Amino acid sequence: MTSTENEPTNSVELQLARDTLGPFIDAPTAQLFLPQARQIPQAAWEIIRKVLEKNPQAREDVACLTKLLAEESQAALDLNVADLGANDAAEPSGFSLKPAERLPLTDKCHHYTGQHEVPWDIQKYFSQRYSIFSYYDDGVHMTDDAWFGVTPEPVANQIAYELSQDHYDPKKTTLIDAFGGAGGNTIAFALSERWERIISIERDADTLACAQHNAELYGVDPGAITWILGDSFDYVDKLVNSPEKLHPDLRVDLQTTMVFASPPWGGPGYRTDEVFDLSTMQPYSLHQLHEAYKKMDHLLFLPRTSDIRQIAKLAPEGQKLEVIQYCVEGASKAMGAYIPGDISPASEE
Numbered sequence: 001m002t003s004t005e006n007e008p009t010n011s012v013e014l015q016l017a018r019d020t021l022g023p024f025i026d027a028p029t030a031q032l033f034l035p036q037a038r039q040i041p042q043a044a045w046e047i048i049r050k051v052l053e054k055n056p057q058a059r060e061d062v063a064c065l066t067k068l069l070a071e072e073s074q075a076a077l078d079l080n081v082a083d084l085g086a087n088d089a090a091e092p093s094g095f096s097l098k099p100a101e102r103l104p105l106t107d108k109c110h111h112y113t114g115q116h117e118v119p120w121d122i123q124k125y126f127s128q129r130y131s132i133f134s135y136y137d138d139g140v141h142m143t144d145d146a147w148f149g150v151t152p153e154p155v156a157n158q159i160a161y162e163l164s165q166d167h168y169d170p171k172k173t174t175l176i177d178a179f180g181g182a183g184g185n186t187i188a189f190a191l192s193e194r195w196e197r198i199i200s201i202e203r204d205a206d207t208l209a210c211a212q213h214n215a216e217l218y219g220v221d222p223g224a225i226t227w228i229l230g231d232s233f234d235y236v237d238k239l240v241n242s243p244e245k246l247h248p249d250l251r252v253d254l255q256t257t258m259v260f261a262s263p264p265w266g267g268p269g270y271r272t273d274e275v276f277d278l279s280t281m282q283p284y285s286l287h288q289l290h291e292a293y294k295k296m297d298h299l300l301f302l303p304r305t306s307d308i309r310q311i312a313k314l315a316p317e318g319q320k321l322e323v324i325q326y327c328v329e330g331a332s333k334a335m336g337a338y339i340p341g342d343i344s345p346a347s348e349e
């Protein structure tokens, strides 16, 4: 049985950091960023390098680096926004977030056929490949990281079923899958044929290529899913606060949209604690997830030991929340928390 687990910082992300920082990777302050390399996009490494290059003190002094980074980031942001304004009028493809093309599979996308080919830390998951993807042998592709987080097909089908039956709200016609991964949930949502639109976001291009490929293998209608290569927090933030900055095809009505979020799981005590403190969940805490999605109904897919008292606090006044344990062969593998959004037609006007 596989479950969503912490995603290690792997050599790809470290290589990106090395390539971008060059000689500055050895600076004591730069070293502090490396454990979080997975969360740091190339544009941010470029800003870090620029600051380290210009300011020798920032190579040693964290406070100095932090201050200069804040200044640089604001300047970069101002620049992007200005660029965006110019592009908005002329050419929709100038938007930073736009529907992704069909991406080609890369050498990071594998279809392992025998145990001998499989890296040691994935072997446990490989032996359960048919309960992860029943069409595995048809050519399902995964990145090595994706094995750690993919939602197994029976669980993904159950979630899709619930959203089309028990939790069916006819007003919700668009679903955002905020952490698309290799497609486990996105494919099940599409096959349920319950949604007029599905928007699936993944920030890793190799993983997104696998998801697109796997969706095709499962016979998903090519037009059923709008894929986005990018940061889902950025997308949701723009959707809620400045939709004009989004490509027109990505602007959806908050009142008819809900979010499904299966973030990476990790953090201190995640594997060992009887009750997992969701305020320490990494890389995204419960608070961060809820803050991002709170305008819309959202279903959070969380570790099975998640602290239910912390989830209960997210209930809107006077309402109860539904929390579901997802089991495979009698053992709980994950917890789902269904949280209503706080948008109302009046607050939208």
Ligand SMILES: C[S@@+](CC[C@H](N)C(=O)[O-])C[C@H]1O[C@@H](n2cnc3c(N)ncnc32)[C@H](O)[C@@H]1O
Pocket (backbone or CB within 6 Å): 004, 005, 146, 149, 150, 151, 152, 178, 179, 180, 181, 182, 183, 184, 185, 186, 201, 202, 203, 204, 207, 230, 231, 232, 233, 262, 263, 264, 265
């Ligand atoms: C637990 S996996 C999701 C698995 C997915 N539900 C499936 O069944 O294949 C989390 C995924 O979210 C991606 N991710 C992490 N942070 C992200 C972000 N801020 N925006 C978009 N994708 C992100 C990771 O690259 C990873 O593929």
